[in-house]
Amino acid sequence: MQEKKDATFSYQFPDGDRRLAFSRQSSFRHWDPPLPSPSPSPSPSPLLRSHSFKPYLARSDSTVGMPLLEKPGQKDATWVALILAAVRGVANGSRPMKRLALMISLNVAYSMIELLLGLFTGRVGLVSDAFHLTFGCGILTFSLFAMGISRKKPDETYTYGYKRLEVLAAFTNALFLLFLSFSLAVEALHAFMQDESEHKHYLIVSAVTNLLVNLLGVWFFRSYARVNIVYWKPEDMNYHSVCLHVLADSIRSAGLILASWFLTLGVENAEVLCLGIVSVAVFMLVLPLFKATGSILLQIAPSNIHPSAFNKCSRQIASLEEVLEVSQARFWELVPGYSIGSLSVQVKKGVHEDRILQHVNGLYNDLGIQDLTVQIDYK
């Protein structure tokens, strides 16, 4: 199930002629960790050198590795500086980032208007809708933040880099959607028990506007508008979660509009029905994403590799004559597309480790494990 990369997401030459900028990056392939000792020898075999990352300038990058945001947690960063940095980060960011920022600002503006209107005219429904929107915006802002910061290079504390944040943002989005579906179910129950149906009518305008804004968002991220996606890069998860978020919101607005219409038609319990359907729909929509992100965060073995492949690899290693035993093989996914593993190999005494390391690394690289640490014990 290849997902098509359509021309909308053309990152190679987004703005201006940056073609030569790629080659000017001298260190875009390696990462030299800060070491107090002399740097590693100049000529180990490439496999042993085992860099932690593929080239930083992946297809989705359109900037050239500039530090986009200040490191979070710096106590002396003033608010103004942070906001400026954020704006700069978004302006330099990739196209999905810009679109997401646009959507978020639309949503924020709209919810502010709704809140003020609701406060002044005294309509509770508007206020509750505004709150709902604000929560959603907050989560989307976190996604945006994750997009921006995920391109920072790994440093002392975050030795694996910041890409995990995208997975986390996707998980938070999925969690929020689960809460949403639950609260819609509660609302349906409430409407069922209360048997009042007056408060949906004047929300039509707001629901329609909400629907339009969210449909715009779905259009922006339309290549991710599916329930089951194979994730190739960490950004995939983030974009998917954003798309599902706006999709769920638009389904909810559509449901409200539909319920209102049914009520005018005189259908009994229309609200309960529509809210119930929407709740179930959102739940089914978000469950695969939730499971996928959850399994990455839980350090489950990479899902794109079948467990029997792992067994086969370990048996292949164990079948070498110098190897006595393979144990403690653990694998996990840092982000979709990048897997890390560690294992322990017992060998007979006196065997040179180079060959074994190369062999083991080669085997697991074929599987898709990019980063492997092999501990060789001599019997």
Next chain:
Amino acid sequence: MERHNSPASASHSQVIEVNIDIDRDASSFPPISNPSPTSNNKACRGGTCDLSYSKDSPERWDSMRKLVIAVVLCIVFMTVEVIGGIKANSLAILTDAAHLLSDVAAFMISLFSLWAAGWEANPRQSYGFFRIEILGALVSIQMIWLLAGILVYEAIVRLIHDNGEVKGFLMFAVSAFGLVVNIIMALLLGHDHGHGHGHGHDHGHGHGHGHDHDHGHGHGHEHTHDHGHNHEHEHMHGHGHEHQHEDQDHEANTFPTKHQHDHSHSNDMKESLIKKGNKKPKRNINVHSAYLHVLGDSIQSVGVMVGGAVIWYKPEWKIIDLICTLIFSVIVLLTTIKMLRNILEVLMESTPREIDTTQLEKGLCAMNGVVAIHELHIWAITVGKVLLSCHVIIAPDADADRVLDEVLGYIRRDFNISHATIQIERH
């Protein structure tokens, strides 16, 4: 050692045999069932057991027991409130009952996380299920935020519906009752919090007697409890780095006190370890998140009480109610920030705060035969369980076995990281 399961059964969860041999430094690790003296496996001395709780780990059962008691109490109070609310036909009481329901939900999440963390590791979930604790805590905290938002929304609704529907007195009474309930549960769950200053290794005894021995993970005043905990704590705390551990303690107010305790006991290493085991309540993150939830609820109850009192006395000062609620909600959110930061750091696979990487690197590079290290990754599977992986480049003539032993020993002794995977490469 773990053996790889046959492919036919790879899809089922397997029980992984753990054969460990008691090595030279056996004093640091508890004896595990099935020690095998034949294999000379250095890979995970006393460690694989670490990746899946033994079923009768006292800490876990204590935490679970606490939470179960809290859940039962909550449900009892909730039914009382629901009955009272239906009888009095008051929305305020029912709303408060709904808040208690959210408490129950949070406790359920924590309980589930605690229970699930004890599942045995399988090849698919090779690090055990400890991460579930962290995710459960994350979900709990998101719920706290959600509830804070709902409360602010309710305050705004009260502001809008200012035609006397809201009875200030009723609001006040109901939230006072909710506050009392929450305080009881806070005391039950997080007893060591308020008395941190008194918790030296001796004072802990005094407090312990009033409650059952559950609450203090590190405060076992029964001596048998003590020894059981010692080993656990030696697992988790490097004695050279007690300061960083204190950083990680969730109670900021106990931080300075514990420092002083440290300095006074650092002379004798062995003894200080035992004493530290006594006074360091390494609270389970799920119990702590449930405690935060309850604390947040009590803070918000105070806010609602103030709002109710204001509306009761002067119904025209509605705006103060909203302002109060906003302030208290912000306070609640601030209490969750520290825990959220911890959770975030674990989920991002970052180096735990208590490990000093520069010292580790320096120490490793200073060893005989070690030329350089690179690809050093230290990360935690949950708060307190740290793993390390590293590539060590040694001189061409060095003995790889010996260097491996030394490196592993150094890491385990000084930093108490029991799961280290070292790849030795030659120059």
